[in-house]
Amino acid sequence: MGLFITFEGPEGSGKTTVLHAAAAELEKAHHVVTTREPGGVETAEAIRNILLEGDAMDGRTEALLFAAARREHLVQKVLPALDSGAIVLCDRFIDSSLAYQGYARHIGVEGVERINDFAIEGHYPDMTIYLDIPAALGRERIAANQREQNRLDKEDHAFHDRVVAGYQQLIARHPERYTVVDASRAVDDVVTDVVAVIRQQIEKKSLEN
Ligand SMILES: Nc1ncnc2c1ncn2[C@@H]1O[C@H](COP(=O)(O)OP(=O)(O)OP(=O)(O)O)[C@@H](O)[C@H]1O
Ligand SMILES: [Mg+2]
Numbered sequence: 001m002g003l004f005i006t007f008e009g010p011e012g013s014g015k016t017t018v019l020h021a022a023a024a025e026l027e028k029a030h031h032v033v034t035t036r037e038p039g040g041v042e043t044a045e046a047i048r049n050i051l052l053e054g055d056a057m058d059g060r061t062e063a064l065l066f067a068a069a070r071r072e073h074l075v076q077k078v079l080p081a082l083d084s085g086a087i088v089l090c091d092r093f094i095d096s097s098l099a100y101q102g103y104a105r106h107i108g109v110e111g112v113e114r115i116n117d118f119a120i121e122g123h124y125p126d127m128t129i130y131l132d133i134p135a136a137l138g139r140e141r142i143a144a145n146q147r148e149q150n151r152l153d154k155e156d157h158a159f160h161d162r163v164v165a166g167y168q169q170l171i172a173r174h175p176e177r178y179t180v181v182d183a184s185r186a187v188d189d190v191v192t193d194v195v196a197v198i199r200q201q202i203e204k205k206s207l208e209n
Contacts, residue, residue: 002082003205004123005198006093009131010164012138013183014190018131019089021191026087026198033081036091037073044072063101063112070094071119079123087202094120095128095170103166104159127201129194130171131183135160 007015016036023034038044047069051062070093081088094116102109139160171178179197183190 001085001209003087003127003202004078004082004090004125005088005201006090006095006125006128007131008092008095008099008128008167008178009133009183010135010138010160010167012141013131013133014141014187015091015131017187018183018190018194019091021187022194022198023089025191025195030202031084031086033086033088034091035073035077035081035088037093038069039073039077039090041073041076044069044076047072059101059105059107060111062105063097063107064115066097066101067115067119070097070116074120074123087198090125093125093128095130095167098170099163099166103169104155104162109166109169124177126205127197128178129197130167130178130180131190132180133183135164137184 007019009015019034023032026032038048047065051065051069078088078090097112097116098109101107102112135157139157171180181190181193181197
């Protein structure tokens with residue numbers, strides 16, 4: 001029941017913008033729940049504050065805290081929404097940890113994958129939409145819009161380049177899990193493609209059931 005779709009990509013790739021525009025379109029015909037980690041789940045919000053506002057911390061501590069917040073959001077918000085039959089559109093999920101902590105932070109993707117597997121207990125997304133843009137273009141968009149930056153945003157260029165390289169390795173390893181959309185185009189074109197691939201997934205899932 002339900003359909004679990006996650007949005008991934010580097011800063012400024014348009015995840016938040018595209019997710020909400022796609023939701024507005026899909027809501028005309030479907031029950032859609034939009035969320036992002038930690039998604040208003042109080043315990044998870046508290047963990048996120050430590051992560052994004054606090055001082056630099058050990059990389060594995062950071063990875064464990066993200067996994068803990070992820071589990072709380074999954075259990076309290078995502079799974080109940082899926083049980084009610086909703087299409088859940090989630091801004092970032094497990095792949096962000098694999099790319100940011102596993103690859104960019106050099107902790108090792110296998111270890112980060114293990115703790116996240118423990119956290120999500122097999123609840124992988126039905127589809128992960130990867131918004132594909134060069135890290136530099138994402139940075140330009142953020143700079144142009146002067147969005148407030150958190151601790152991870154402020155990492156250097158090399159870090160964000162490793163994030164993109166990490167995502168590319170994940171996609172190469174498990175191509176079946178990802179739908180790659182060229183996000184360097186105008187927002188409307190990106191949204192049109194994203195809505196189309198989600199509609200295909202809805203169709204596929206309804207044929208399976
Ligand atoms: N296709 C696009 N073309 C031009 N500008 C865009 C496009 N998509 C998003 N933007 C703009 O770029 C900025 C970043 O977009 P958005 O916040 O949606 O990215 P994000 O992937 O959610 O970033 P973050 O990971 O930092 O949350 C916003 O100001 C948005 O309006
Ligand atoms: Mg965003």
